[in-house]
Amino acid sequence: MQLVLERCTIRPWRLDDAESLAKHANNRKVWLALRDLFPHPYAIQDAHQFLQRATTEQQVTNFCIEVDGAAAGGIGIRLGQDVHRHTAEFGYWLAEKFWRRGIMSEAVAAFTDFCFGHFPLRRIYAEPFANNPASARVLEKAGFVFEGCLKNNVIKDGELLDSLLYARTK
Ligand SMILES: CC(C)(COP(=O)(O)OP(=O)(O)OC[C@H]1O[C@@H](n2cnc3c(N)ncnc32)[C@H](O)[C@@H]1OP(=O)(O)O)[C@@H](O)C(=O)NCCC(=O)NCCS
Numbered sequence: 245m246q247l248v249l250e251r252c253t254i255r256p257w258r259l260d261d262a263e264s265l266a267k268h269a270n271n272r273k274v275w276l277a278l279r280d281l282f283p284h285p286y287a288i289q290d291a292h293q294f295l296q297r298a299t300t301e302q303q304v305t306n307f308c309i310e311v312d313g314a315a316a317g318g319i320g321i322r323l324g325q326d327v328h329r330h331t332a333e334f335g336y337w338l339a340e341k342f343w344r345r346g347i348m349s350e351a352v353a354a355f356t357d358f359c360f361g362h363f364p365l366r367r368i369y370a371e372p373f374a375n376n377p378a379s380a381r382v383l384e385k386a387g388f389v390f391e392g393c394l395k396n397n398v399i400k401d402g403e404l405l406d407s408l409l410y411a412r413t414k
Contacts, residue, residue: 245304245362247354251347253310254319254355257298261308261315266291268316268339276401277376278337305332309351311342319355321368332359334370343378353386360414367413373398374406383410 247254257265266288268274275284283290298306306320317338324331334356338348356368370388372379384390388410397407 245307245358247358249350249354251311251345251350252316254307254351254358255310256304257295257306257308257315257318259292259295259299262288262291262295264315265295265308265318268341269318269337271340273340274337277373277379278335280400282337307355309336309338309347311339311347316342317348317351319351321359321363323363330365331367331369332363332365334368348382349385352382356386356388356412360412365414367411369409369411371397371407371409373400374408380408380410386412388412 245256266286269291270286272284275282305323306318308315309317309319317336319336321332321334336348336352359365359368370383371394372383374393389412391409391411394407394409396404398405
């Protein structure tokens with residue numbers, strides 16, 4: 245799979261992405277918007293571990309966002325199970341130096357279309373924290389619909405936060 249877009253390319257992760265991945269992922273501003281599962285600080289060993297998993301997934305669901313020829317972020321889905329097997333949760337991040345260039349707006353829209361075409365999904369959703377208007381905006385631009393505010397849904401960095409539920413359905 246390779247989605248060659250105007251501002252970036254979405255492609256499978258490679259083991260040699262480790263250095264660039266660790267450099268860009270080691271950013272508190274990125275970490276603040278993601279689950280605690282995403283390490284911080286983000287060391288080169290974290291990158292190696294992640295890439296080992298991402299390159300051996302039975303069903304590839306995590307992809308690299310490449311900008312200017314190097315790994316600059318990640319985009320992926322977590323497939324639902326059981327009665328939620330037709331749904332997936334969406335996650336993504338981009339290196340801070342590339343923010344506000346329209347990269348993620350382009351990537352999220354194209355990747356959502358790819359996922360609906362490639363997996364038997366009827367619903368893709370995301371839950372940006374309520375203090376992340378940029379992510380909410382990216383989702384809105386990609387056709388995701390705001391379904392509600394999940395009060396006190398998250399504790400991040402010691403702070404109790406609401407999250408915003410956005411979904412696209414097919
Ligand atoms: C959120 C994130 C993915 C946005 O990526 P990006 O490539 O900078 O986004 P884009 O440039 O495509 O678009 C951002 C949109 O949000 C808007 N925006 C950016 N910062 C904003 C802010 N603080 N408040 C309101 N809107 C904001 C931009 O104006 C733009 O909208 P527009 O095209 O209507 O002007 C990126 O900042 C990031 O990786 N953050 C850390 C990780 C993260 O938040 N992941 C998502 C978890 S749900």
